[in-house]
Amino acid sequence: MKSFAVRIDLESDKGIVAGLPSLLKLFKKLNIRASFYLTMGGESTVFEILKNRGKMKSSAQRKLKIWSFWEKVRMVLFPRDFAKKNGKILNKILEEGHELGLHGYKHRVWTRNLESLNIGSEINKMAKKYHKLFGREARSFTSPGFNVNEEVIEELAKRNITHISDFNERKNYGGLENVPITLCGENRMPFIEYWVGEGKSDEEIIEIFRKEIKEKDFVSFYLHGLFEGRFKISLLEKMIKELQKNKFKSQRIIDFQ
Numbered sequence: 001m002k003s004f005a006v007r008i009d010l011e012s013d014k015g016i017v018a019g020l021p022s023l024l025k026l027f028k029k030l031n032i033r034a035s036f037y038l039t040m041g042g043e044s045t046v047f048e049i050l051k052n053r054g055k056m057k058s059s060a061q062r063k064l065k066i067w068s069f070w071e072k073v074r075m076v077l078f079p080r081d082f083a084k085k086n087g088k089i090l091n092k093i094l095e096e097g098h099e100l101g102l103h104g105y106k107h108r109v110w111t112r113n114l115e116s117l118n119i120g121s122e123i124n125k126m127a128k129k130y131h132k133l134f135g136r137e138a139r140s141f142t143s144p145g146f147n148v149n150e151e152v153i154e155e156l157a158k159r160n161i162t163h164i165s166d167f168n169e170r171k172n173y174g175g176l177e178n179v180p181i182t183l184c185g186e187n188r189m190p191f192i193e194y195w196v197g198e199g200k201s202d203e204e205i206i207e208i209f210r211k212e213i214k215e216k217d218f219v220s221f222y223l224h225g226l227f228e229g230r231f232k233i234s235l236l237e238k239m240i241k242e243l244q245k246n247k248f249k250s251q252r253i254i255d256f257q
């Protein structure tokens with residue numbers, strides 16, 4: 001069977017409030033099940049921002065301008081606990097049959113200073129909050145910025161997490177099934193965002209996509225509520241329809257064995 005996975009990272013208030021509803025609507029319309037990953041600890045505080053100013057090591061910085069000056073000021077002065085604040089719409093992800101997994105506690109610290117974190121207690125914080133908000137255990141995890149190491153794998157495996165999506169190979173890492181992202185831009189940028197940043201039109205992007213999925217029996221790509229969820233719904237719809245036309249069936253990351 002040919003299959004595909006769509007992974008969506010939710011790591012900001014705007015990405016959830018302004019991006020998630022359109023994504024859920026689209027997936028319902030196309031009858032697919034997607035995999036969402038949520039940053040559990042909300043926006044970084046001013047202290048966390050000052051302490052974690054370095055460049056990200058493992059993935060590229062965003063090229064497109066996503067935040068206005070005043071939004072940045074608001075975030076620094078009044079950081080939001082967006083997981084808690086948006087509990088209701090986030091619960092819809094699970095109610096509608098999608099997967100909802102963990103994507104770090106604070107995104108910034110994880111991408112920039114993973115080595116400084118006590119990884120075990122960081123994962124405990126995520127898992128505890130997930131349980132409190134959604135009344136069940138998280139089963140999957142993706143590393144912010146694909147920043148992962150052996151300790152992360154060990155600590156996740158201890159906590160009944162079964163699936164990750166951090167490595168390029170479709171195999172088991174220390175007891176965790178890894179479902180790779182097969183389609184992305186340079187430095188593992190999200191496929192759509194990367195090509196938009198390169199100045200491609202939707203028609204050109206769908207053409208690239210068509211070529212990429214030819215002869216494949218597994219396709220996966222990832223995106224963000226913040227960008228594609230707000231600006232690229234119709235392109236995403238065309239891509240998914242292209243997959244369905246070519247007999248690909250949607251699977252959540254946790255469905256892969």
Ligand SMILES: [Zn+2]
Pocket residue numbers: 009011103107143144145
């Ligand atoms: Zn992320």
